[in-house]
Amino acid sequence: MSASGDGHGEWITGWLEREVGGKVVRIERQARWRPAWWVDVERDGEILPLYVRGERVDSPSAFPLRHEMRFQSVLQEHGIPVPAVYGWSEEPRAYVMARVEGRDSFEGVPDDERRRAMEDYIDILVRLHALDVAPFVDAGIVRAGPGEDPGAVGLRHFEDSAYRKLKKRPDPFQEFVLGWLSRHRPDSRGRESAIVWDAGQLLHSDGRITALLDLEFGHVGDPMQDLGGMWVRSPFVALGDLAPLMRRYEERSGTAVDLQAVHYHYILWALSNQLEFHSVLADPVPGTDYMLNLHWCIETNLMALEGIATVVGVDLVEVDEPEPVGSAYGPAHRHLTRSLERQDLGAGAQRYHNRMSVRLARHLQRIDEIGAAVVAADLDDTAALIGRRPRSWADGGRELEDFVLADDGRHDAELVALFHRRLHRARMLNGPAGSWITQHRNVAQPSL
Known part of the structure; x- marks a missing residue:
């Protein structure tokens, strides 16, 4: 068994062997900015591949990690392809999920295969947006309050928890964009659904989506937020031509895409990194x-x-x-x-x-x-x-x-x-x- 190299290997091993059963035969820290581990558990003669997703060490999210786990669990229960959730660990603070096969980028993937995968992704978003929001609300997932626009609740949580509460120095650019967003907020016109918000994070194989990933910003909001999120993600993960995918969304959902709202949520989501990392750029912590x-x-x-x-x-x-x-x-x-x-x-x-x-x-x-x-x-x-x-x-x-x-x-x-x-x-x-x-x-x- 390879060591995780961060002191958490013993805790993770104990939790998995107690709660999941079997024997941990490999644990490896993922090479990325947030704590996460690849783990293999031998159980009943077979290898169970798992992924342990840890809590952020340097910056808060809009919602707590437990909120993310609950959101992912509800999606799993309603047939949306996400990694199966196994449970919560207090030390380290993390949740355990199945490790799903697939690629997280389209580098070297033929255009036709990418197109089919992204069409499948749009169809999944349509199904997700059509889900009843009641099970999400019952699970404690964030939703707009009485009289609050569904498209505004995510920004309110993000601005309050990740920026206002921890603000360390003047940030004139962020204040400018937040002011502009406040003055130009579109009406969601009654649209409300479960959304992933940080859209375009996925695993795919052979032209099909095997799982939606990184659901930490999921909540109940305006579905146009997911379409805006895809436009922000597309320069970093080559999702292909998004305009035909917007038209497919209209055809499959029977709902017109509100392009003004999509453009607004594109601007809003593009600001999310500054909201999230303002504090840790002003005052870095170990591991940043x-x-x-x-x-x-x-x-x-x-x-x-x-x-x-x-x-x-x-x-x-x-x-x-x-x-x-x-x-x-x-x-x-x-x-x-x-x-x-x-x-x-x-x-x-x-x-x-x-x-x-x-x-x-x-x-x-x-x-x-x-x-x-x-x-x-x-x-x-x-x-x-x-x-x-x-x-x-x-x-x-x-x-x-x-x-x-x-x-x-x-x-x-x-x-x-x-x-x-x-x-x-x-x-x-x-x-x-x-x-x-x-x-x-x-x-x-x-x-x-």
Whole structure:
């Protein structure tokens, strides 16, 4: 049996052998940012493959992990293809599910096979959205309160639990988008169903979906949220042309796609990374994949902003990259980066965590090269908007947030252009010029 390498192997083994039965013959920490383990249990002469999904260590979700387990269990009971749930562990806080065969990406998959798989995914969403919400409510799944729009309840939970409660520093961009979303919220027109929200996370095989994955944001909301979520997911997992899938949804569900609502929920869901990781980017904790979180935030913040620009009617222009300059600290940054790059990174989860340090060192080296120019340009932009130049980066963030909070939409066009420049400059700081972590994907807006 391979060790999990994190001190939880004994607890997981004891829980599984007591609650599931059999003997644990393999336990391995998954190479990713959140605690999770692959486990094989030998029972009655056969291997039972399981997956243990742990609680986040660095950032809160919109809903607790137990809520996710209950949501997944109700889906399982109603014939939606999800991994079967085996139960809850208190130490580590995690829940245990079946390990399902299938691929989680479409890399190298023929277009026809991907199309068939995504059509199957849409058909599953249609079935899911048609389920009676009563069993979900009875299981304690979050639902809009009396008089609350179903499309707003998820954002309320996310904003309150992951952002307002833990806010560490000014976040003018996030306040701008939250204000814009509040002023432009669409009417769900009575639509309400169980939704996964973070749509497009799946396993597939031979053109069929074998399971829906990562259901931590599932609740009772507006089904258009799932369609908006797919548009956000598509640049990261190549889901194919989504417009025909939207039309298939209409045909199979008998419900017209509310494109205005889909576009709104595309913007909202694109903001979810900033909501989730604001606190841990301001004050990282051990185990945080800082650069992955930062990359996700910048990329999806740009997606949200581009969505707003489409509504506001702002033409976004290319942002110039500052010329790198030498500094007295450049040799130390280069030496640290090269030293980390040349070390034996190991394998599996250990390699993943060592790579986190390499990416962080490259980020700090890039800050040494162009960071001062980025801060100066951001302060110049703020000065042009508010009429005075803040004294420092910290003052600039606070004064720009104060301006946003008092503005109430009067300068939306100017703020869209300003934040577009700021986000692209932040993107340029992620790593060496041209590296994957500095790339921005061109994303098609929701359409039919």
